[in-house]
Amino acid sequence: MNQKTPLYEIHCSLGGQMVDFSGWQMPLNYGSQITEHHAVRRQAGMFDVSHMGVIDVCGPDAEVFLRYVLANDVKKLDKEGKALYSCLLNPRGGVIDDLIAYRLDPEFYRLVVNAGRRIVDFQWLAQLAAAYRLNLIERPELAIIAVQGPGALEKLSPLLSHDLAASVKALRPFQFLIAQDWQISRTGYTGEDGVEIILPAESAVNFWKDLLKQGIAPCGLGARDTLRLEAGLNLYGVDMTEETTPFESNLEWTIDWLDSTRNFIGREALAKIKQQGIERRLVGLIMSEPGVLRNHQPVWHQGEQIGEITSGSFSPTLGQAIAMARISGMTETASVERRGKMIAVKIVKLPFIGRSVHEHLPKRITL
Amino acid sequence: MNTYPKELLYSTTHEWVRIENDQTITVGITDHAQNLLGDLVFVELPNLNKAIEMGEEIAVVESVKTAADVYSPVRGSVIGVNETLQNMPGNVNADPYGEGWLFKLKIIDKNELKKLLDAQKYQKLVESHT
Numbered sequence: 124m125n126q127k128t129p130l131y132e133i134h135c136s137l138g139g140q141m142v143d144f145s146g147w148q149m150p151l152n153y154g155s156q157i158t159e160h161h162a163v164r165r166q167a168g169m170f171d172v173s174h175m176g177v178i179d180v181c182g183p184d185a186e187v188f189l190r191y192v193l194a195n196d197v198k199k200l201d202k203e204g205k206a207l208y209s210c211l212l213n214p215r216g217g218v219i220d221d222l223i224a225y226r227l228d229p230e231f232y233r234l235v236v237n238a239g240r241r242i243v244d245f246q247w248l249a250q251l252a253a254a255y256r257l258n259l260i261e262r263p264e265l266a267i268i269a270v271q272g273p274g275a276l277e278k279l280s281p282l283l284s285h286d287l288a289a290s291v292k293a294l295r296p297f298q299f300l301i302a303q304d305w306q307i308s309r310t311g312y313t314g315e316d317g318v319e320i321i322l323p324a325e326s327a328v329n330f331w332k333d334l335l336k337q338g339i340a341p342c343g344l345g346a347r348d349t350l351r352l353e354a355g356l357n358l359y360g361v362d363m364t365e366e367t368t369p370f371e372s373n374l375e376w377t378i379d380w381l382d383s384t385r386n387f388i389g390r391e392a393l394a395k396i397k398q399q400g401i402e403r404r405l406v407g408l409i410m411s412e413p414g415v416l417r418n419h420q421p422v423w424h425q426g427e428q429i430g431e432i433t434s435g436s437f438s439p440t441l442g443q444a445i446a447m448a449r450i451s452g453m454t455e456t457a458s459v460e461r462r463g464k465m466i467a468v469k470i471v472k473l474p475f476i477g478r479s480v481h482e483h484l485p486k487r488i489t490l
Numbered sequence: 491m492n493t494y495p496k497e498l499l500y501s502t503t504h505e506w507v508r509i510e511n512d513q514t515i516t517v518g519i520t521d522h523a524q525n526l527l528g529d530l531v532f533v534e535l536p537n538l539n540k541a542i543e544m545g546e547e548i549a550v551v552e553s554v555k556t557a558a559d560v561y562s563p564v565r566g567s568v569i570g571v572n573e574t575l576q577n578m579p580g581n582v583n584a585d586p587y588g589e590g591w592l593f594k595l596k597i598i599d600k601n602e603l604k605k606l607l608d609a610q611k612y613q614k615l616v617e618s619h620t
Binding site for chain 2: 140151152155156157158345349413414415417436437439462
């Protein structure tokens, strides 16, 4: 398990510190994670996310099938060019994966899933799909490049034809377009404006080089992690797993209950859990003392452990340690145990920083 | 590329030592160590006058990625700490052997320094692991 994306060589030539991530050789940073983080918040940065899985769902039953396997309702995608974020749940309401579903055509949806879950997801879906008229097709020959930041579109535009650039600018969050064999969507994992571009592997290197010439900073997985954490976006495997429900993962908004006849996988379990009451929730922690919060540090309140940090780090934007933690009960303050010492933290609502894309565009437009 | 200044001594746990005089040394983490850690955002330094055993955890350096203990290369007591790192932990990345020094020790027995590696041996050690 040491797979390489089409951009592997160029990462190495740019000084990328290559690490194993879910069986893929990916750049952690190209020198300074913090500089890369700031590049995305202040101007524009780009990420190779070709390790993520693309699964196409094609056939007359594609919609019916996705309405059954996804907790969010693809029915909301009332036309081509719209996408939504959803959990893939097991029958217990645990999260198998989180993904984005794109509607390319009434009989053609595309799912983009986490690198570490692509095999699990595909097997799960394939086993369920047997009864439906559709094909599930993995697309390993596609590369994905995310261009993110307040200046992302401006820097990207000169690389596109005039008309295409205008169309991309007109996209709202979670909308996308298809231009020949490229898919350009107004989505991301940083809390900034920007796009994610799915393109044929053979075009990826030249496009990456063009983006570099436009002054877009190459950014590694390190910056990707601190950016998503500041933006309050969950990371699969730490902030949510098959053992946690969307309720406990700050993702209740992604469960679509509206159509009572839609008996999606996990619905029954979630309804029961909701009725019984939800004990744990995912919150934000901010530490004003210097230092860094880390995954799995215990969270305490009034002498009792109320939970633990699911992902902790340091926020380059705030200059403070931040974390997501799963805790029981309602409190505004708590302590985190670090190297045997208790350190006070403040409990806050996620995200930690406003999403600049939302300052001028409506929130969650497809919901 | 990592640098290994010839005038310094090194521990196998990636600290460097500069001998200031018969009684005083300055300690920091090596270029290799700061490279592995990535951008430092916090340095926890020892209290002044603290007595330290050889190999004892004396400081903590934290990057965005991870936290690492710093071990005392010899016995001694703390006679100085680099306060500027409280506000500028990135100095350890930018200048590990200069502005990024961590603490100064008054040592007990200079013979203990003989157990440390010279630049060439330390470089070999690093390269055998990479």
